Every structure is written in structure tokens, then in C-alpha cells.
Amino acid sequence: MTRRFDAFPYLLLLPAALLTLTIVAWPLFETFRLSFTNASLRPTEEYVGFANYVEIFEDDFWEVIQRTFVWMSLSVVFKMIMGVIGAVLLNAALPGRTLFRVLIMPPWIVPVAIGVFMWSWMYNGQFGMISGVAQKIGLLSGPFEFLAYKQSAFIATVVTDVWVGTPLVSLYLLAAMQSIPKEQYEAAWVDGASRFYRFRRITLPLLAPAIFTMGLLSAIWTFNSFDIIWILTEGGPRGATTTMIIDTYKTAISRFRFGEGSARAVMILICMTAFAAVNLALMARRGRKTGAGK
């Protein structure tokens, strides 16, 4: 007996498909197409071949790519470190952990932009908290405008990005940590293993896949991070915090060079595809391992 074609499941997919096709798939295609044109606010556009790509690489684009990867790596590594520390602390069976869990989340709950307003004041060199406290304990000898110098602005944007991402990573790793079977710890404990030893030999190895998955996801999100840098520095000072996303936005939206902006966006998509491929391959492998009985 052959199964009759059943339209019902496809119909259920329709609203989601329509929305994603118009807002994601079509723009994706358009980005590629526009990257070969000289589109701008003018009503007409012409195909210009690879001219946009030639132009961006004559610019300092390699530097932008490099900077983006350094920015992202720094941010992701610190998010993971903070996340593991946060998860370990949240996992400690001590009074007050519920309160701790409630207090850790606000950076993730409030609008990113609002959190960044607060950070921008923190970084104020004359009157801000960081500069003020650093002067008080003797780390700085005078006012220091964190967002005015290339290196410190770069670090400052990373710190704020880590701040926004830490709660989520902590809670995600905590959930993964709590799914590690208790017996393992008990067995090690009976054998007299210290707490630190148990962390190093049981928790970390069993947590590694979750750290890796989260790291990859986090890398993708960080790569796409826009609000934080835009509000803190708009890519400055002198381009020091101009990541690929900021660079694309400035070209395309601030200067209305849609064609060239699209070419820059395509370069981001190429980088993202690499991440996505790794991620999907990993998920497929895990799916084969655990989904056998599904």
C-alpha cells in the first residue's frame, strides 16, 4: 500500500516558512545579488561584477577581519571562563544559591542597549566608577578615558560583551553540570578524592561537550554582536573597534552604499557558514549517537 500524499503537515509549516522566507531567505539571496551591483538610494542599479569585492580588499578589510576574530575569540573565551566559574558557584550546595541565581540574570534580561548605557558611564574617565576606583587603589595615577584609546576601547567593548553573555552561559553550563550522574561524584568521594580533584577529573571532562557547544553558539552570536560596540564607540576610536558587522552597517546604512555594504555582508556570511558547518556536523554526530532509539 502506498501512502497518499498528505498536505496537512506542510500546511502547518506554512506561516513559519512564509515569515522566514521573506525576512531571512529572500534577503540572504538579495545580499548576494546586491553585492555585485552599485545599488544605493538611487532607483536604478547596475551590475558591476566583482568591483565591490576588489574595492573592499583594497581597503583595510583584512585588518577588520582579523580584528573581528580577535574580538570574538577574546569575548567567547572569557564568557566560557566566567560561565564555568558561575556554574560551579551556582552548583555549590550552600544557602543563598536561589538568591544568587536570581541576581545573576539581569544583564541578560534587560535590553542590551540599556545595559550598555550604564557601562558607557562606568568607562567615563573623569567621573566613572572604574577609573575612580582604580585611582583610589592606586592602579591609575589620574583620570583615564577608557573609550578614547584604541586598546582600552577594544578591551572595554569585550568586557561589556562578556558581561551581557555571562548569565546565559552560566545557567546553560549549570544545567549541563546538574545532568552529570551523582553516582560518579559519590564513587570518587568514597575513594577520598578532594573537591578540586573531582572537579578536574569528573566535572570538566563531562562538561566539555556542553562548553564546546555553547562556545560555538556563543561565537556565532558574538560575531553578530552589534548593539554593544555601536553604542559604546560606534567602531572608534579610529576604527579600533570596527568589527565586520559594524563595518557593514556603516557602509550600507550610514553611507547608503548598499552594493558595497552587501559585499561586506557576504564576507560575514562566508565566515558564518564555516561556524555553521562545524555546528551542524557536530549536532548530526551527536544526533546519531543519542537518537538511535528515537
Next chain:
Amino acid sequence: MIDKYKWWEKVGIYFAVACFLIFVLAPFAEALMVSLRPIEAVFRAPYRFFTPDMTFQAYIDMWTNVPGLPRYIANSFFISCAVTLLALACIIPAAYSVSRFDYMCRDTILMAFLAVNMIGAAVLIVPLYKIMLLLGLLNTYWAMIIPGAAFTVPTGIFLMRSYFLRIPKELEEAAYVDGASRLYTLWRVILPVAAPGIMVVSITVFITAYAQQFLFALTFNSVDAYHPLPMGLYQFFGREQVVYNELMAASLVGILPVLILYVFLQKYIVAGLTAGAVKE
């Protein structure tokens, strides 16, 4: 007994927790302090956490100096609610489809949604801008609602799917035996059972939409009356002389509703954010 800590371990852990919380909460604490100072005290060196002349004046003045504030707060909520409704209308049927039916290309479609999840809105900003221009949606609420929803749908489908998968198939089969149509079954039998899952998905979508309104508002909207909170305050932020005490007061008042909501709903929020960490 395994959970017994020595006294120095306890001290160490609480110390570490304190340091961690200082990092997480310092900006909020500083914002609160700044909002409680008169403007002359805000711009005064050397830095002091407490100043003697604390006052609530900024909380009174901000309503006249930032006249749109109530509007921005309401807009933020309205946009997030609309995003949530639109996203749910897409997520629930799609998630039901991929979790209950077996058909051609199903896994490919799922993978495609997953891939969408990896593209940020900022990358597609040029064509999105052109689409909004073409559809005449620039400077309307829709320009912030539609893209906002589209980018939350993929995650939502995966989250919702994990709840649908837990509902036993026998439930539907019983309904079919009784002669119920499939749509009726989804509406009257499955949805009530999946209510906790729907709750988690709604809240997750809402929080995501609420946190990420800045880009769409910055790019697609220039009508002040439609601005969500982050964009509304950003205009004041960009000025030559930022009135920081009022800006911080407005920020804190603006995020207060969502913080209160969070305290009550944190169980669901955490469930939504951490799904996937534990193997289904």
C-alpha cells in the same frame, strides 16, 4: 555528606560569589547611584560611591525632560507582545508538524531553520531595509515587529518541539477514534496539554524580543512616538552634554517592569534558556 564544606571552603565560595555579583551588578548599582545625585554631583571628581547630597530629583525631572518616556516603555512592551504573538502563530503549528508527522524533507527543513538561527539580523540589514521600504513599512511598528518575530522563530520551533515530543501519541489517537479532526485535536487536545511548554516558549521569545529591539528601531524607525525604550533613550544619550542622572533614572524606571516580571517568571525563563543543555 558529600555536600559538606569546610569553613574555609565556605568562605572561599562566598567570597567568589561576591566578586562575581560585583561584576554582574556593578553597572546597576552605579546607575542607581548616579540617578540619585544632582547633576553637579554626577560630574564631580574625585569619585565617591556615596555622596551626601543624594536626592530623588532626577526621578521627578525626567518626566518633563524625557517627555516620551511612558510612551517608550509602553512601545517596548507592545512591540515585544506583538512579536511574541506573531512568533507563536508560526512556532506552534510548525513545531507540531515537525514533531508529529513523518514526511519528505522534514529533517532538511529542520536543519534549514537551525541555519537561520546562525544568521544575525545585522548581516541582512540592506535587503531588510529595502523590503521595508518597498512594503511601505518604514517608520511603522511593523518594521520592528516582523523582523523581530522572524529571528526568534527558529529557536522557538526547536524549544516547542521538545515539549511536543514528550506528549504521548495515544492522546491524539484517542481523539481521532472519537472522530475529531486533526486541527481540532491540535487546538483542543494538544495545546492544553502543551501549555507549560507554550508558556516557556512565549516568555523566551518575549525576553529575546525585549532585549533586542535596538537595531530594528535604529534602522527602520525615525518616528519618535514609535520608539521602544532603548532607542528612545539613545537619542538623549547621543547629545553633546548627556544628563546622566536623568538618563540613568529613566533607564532604571524603564527596565523595572521587566525585572519585576522576571522575578515572578524566572522558573520559566531559566527553563527556556537552558533547554538543550540537558539531553532530551
